[in-house]
Amino acid sequence: MSEKHGLIAFYGGTFDPIHYGHLRLVxxxxxxxxxxxxxxxxNNIPTHRPIPVASAQQRLAMARLAISELSNRSFDVDARELRYSTPSYTINTFEAIRKEYGPSAPLAFIIGQDSLLTLPRWYRGLELPIFCHLLMCARPGYSNWSDIRRYSFWFANRLTHDPQALYKKPAGLVYCATTMQLAISASNIRSRYRNGLACDGLLPSSVQGYIDQQGLYR
Incomplete structure (x- = not known):
């Protein structure tokens, strides 16, 4: 890969289905x-969540449809984890990504506040800053960042409040974004579909059309 000057951020999830909570966050x-x-x-086979309802190909199709509705053409989908027959371990994915982009490209992983608190329990989770920066986003109902620093002391020496610092190093920093994630969940959307409730405003119209066409979440 030759893209080594800008910051490239990766956002993982089951996206079952992808919705405006995901899109508006990024x-x-x-x-x-x-x-x-x-x-x-x-993700294909997530390690910390239930097995997705939609198939890998259906979730990939929904992600591509959602991104196609955005005016920002710098968004993309990487399907590599969907090709794995084993659980998707984030550290393995970033080891491969780092090899592809080279040692000097600034790379980041977007992670929710709730996931950050469990990172020490992930498979080799504390090794992630070797390969990328962590961009942590607030979640509704969770403590403020000062509380998280108290409970998650392991990353305190990596913490930065300067987004420009993320461009100056290829990996290793933790940036706490003040952006609040919307209280939209895929599980709630699936429940609404099962109960015949409208999901307008929760996910892109193209994704809604695909869900209807595929008969998903009924």
């Missing part, structure tokens, strides 16, 4: 962290 982040590119990484 759009908001991109306004004050000027990413060169944001790459969505759909």
């Amino acid at each position: 759009i908001s982040l991109a306004k004050f962290i000027h990413f060169q590119r944001v790459v969505f990484l759909p």
